[in-house]
Amino acid sequence: MDNKIRIEEVKDKKGFNKFLKFPYKLFKDDKMWVPSLLMDERVTFNKKKNPAFEFCDSKIFLAYKGEEIVGRIVGMLNNRANEIWKQKRMRFGWFDYINDVNVAQALLNAVENWAKEKGMNEIVGPMGFTDMDKEGMMVEGFETNCPMACYYNPSYYPVIIEQLGYKKEVDWIQYEIQANQPIPEKVAKVNELIKNKYNLKIVDNLSKKKICDLYGNKIFNLVNRSFANLFGYVPLNEKQIKFYIGQYFTFIDPKLVCFIVDEKDDVVAFGVSMPSFCDALRKSKGKLFPFGWYYFLKALKNYDYIDLYLNGVDPDWQNKGVHSLYYVEMNRRYIELNSKMAIANPQLETNQAAQIWEKYKSRIAIRRRAYIKEI
Numbered sequence: 001m002d003n004k005i006r007i008e009e010v011k012d013k014k015g016f017n018k019f020l021k022f023p024y025k026l027f028k029d030d031k032m033w034v035p036s037l038l039m040d041e042r043v044t045f046n047k048k049k050n051p052a053f054e055f056c057d058s059k060i061f062l063a064y065k066g067e068e069i070v071g072r073i074v075g076m077l078n079n080r081a082n083e084i085w086k087q088k089r090m091r092f093g094w095f096d097y098i099n100d101v102n103v104a105q106a107l108l109n110a111v112e113n114w115a116k117e118k119g120m121n122e123i124v125g126p127m128g129f130t131d132m133d134k135e136g137m138m139v140e141g142f143e144t145n146c147p148m149a150c151y152y153n154p155s156y157y158p159v160i161i162e163q164l165g166y167k168k169e170v171d172w173i174q175y176e177i178q179a180n181q182p183i184p185e186k187v188a189k190v191n192e193l194i195k196n197k198y199n200l201k202i203v204d205n206l207s208k209k210k211i212c213d214l215y216g217n218k219i220f221n222l223v224n225r226s227f228a229n230l231f232g233y234v235p236l237n238e239k240q241i242k243f244y245i246g247q248y249f250t251f252i253d254p255k256l257v258c259f260i261v262d263e264k265d266d267v268v269a270f271g272v273s274m275p276s277f278c279d280a281l282r283k284s285k286g287k288l289f290p291f292g293w294y295y296f297l298k299a300l301k302n303y304d305y306i307d308l309y310l311n312g313v314d315p316d317w318q319n320k321g322v323h324s325l326y327y328v329e330m331n332r333r334y335i336e337l338n339s340k341m342a343i344a345n346p347q348l349e350t351n352q353a354a355q356i357w358e359k360y361k362s363r364i365a366i367r368r369r370a371y372i373k374e375i
Helices: 013-026 038-044 079-085 101-117 156-163 185-198 208-226 238-248 278-284 292-299 322-336 352-359
Strands: 005-009 056-065 068-078 089-097 122-125 137-140 167-178 201-203 257-261 267-275 305-313 341-343 362-374
Touching: 005 101, 013 038, 013 056, 013 068, 013 089, 056 079, 056 101, 068 079, 068 101, 079 089, 089 101, 089 156, 101 122, 101 156, 137 156, 156 362, 185 322, 201 322, 208 238, 208 267, 208 305, 257 322, 267 322, 278 292, 305 322
Parallel strands: 089 122, 305 341
Antiparallel strands: 005 056, 056 068, 068 089, 122 362, 137 362, 167 341, 167 362, 201 257, 257 267, 267 305
């Protein structure tokens, strides 16, 4: 193999397909890797379909040694994020590379150089175009199955990026919870008091269509309010909300969706979980067609391992214990479905709401990190 590293920007369909296929080669012998759903990846980078491109720009780079691809990276300029947070940051994501510090450095240099051309003074990642995309490099928990909505990477990734001068910006943690454990009696009693005090009710027994039609917009409007002060968050506009309802609610299971509403039927909290699609993605190699759908349909009927996908609490209710209501309600449903384990979505390590898991049999299974470097 020619050891000279060459960086090429992807500018056509052929190059983009190489970009998508590279992880399959890189991780072919890694049993922990979970492929992305390829159709979602294609839509994410489609400027005609993804509304994020109304305020984002991006460049895709591949690293070569001779004719062999040895790494990939995406640089993203989110103008709205920089405006809201008053920063001059370039994001990077989809960052994969062989165990070679020089390859990682060449890829990051390509993004750093573009960032300088655009007048940026910092580079941060791994992140996506928005917070609905995957973000955070794994730094702990490499033996744990990653949910479909999260990055997987081997343990040499953080070692290399830290060698290149990148420092911790924030960490996210993911709890793994024993899903079939009894609901703590004290928690159950407190929940009943909260529901009665504030006249709240739990909405269930809705079809997938009704969930999308009646509560889809309410969910993402609540996400905008509850995530507003979180790291790097940019409020979703109407086009993006419609886009994400279509993209991410395809596989929702009504039995794993919980809404807490007030007397006016306004959503004050929600939780969306899904059966794990790890095995389905591995067996289908990230493809729904022609035969991948079989594995996904099979996964939808297997509740052994659950992914806590998305949740939020209205800021006006965050200090009233409401987050506990949907956690306990989902716990009840996991017991009914004979679920064994659940893994929470990434939450900032400073997020006090995550402390609810300390009342259950749980452990911090994965730690993810956003890295930053001044340029």
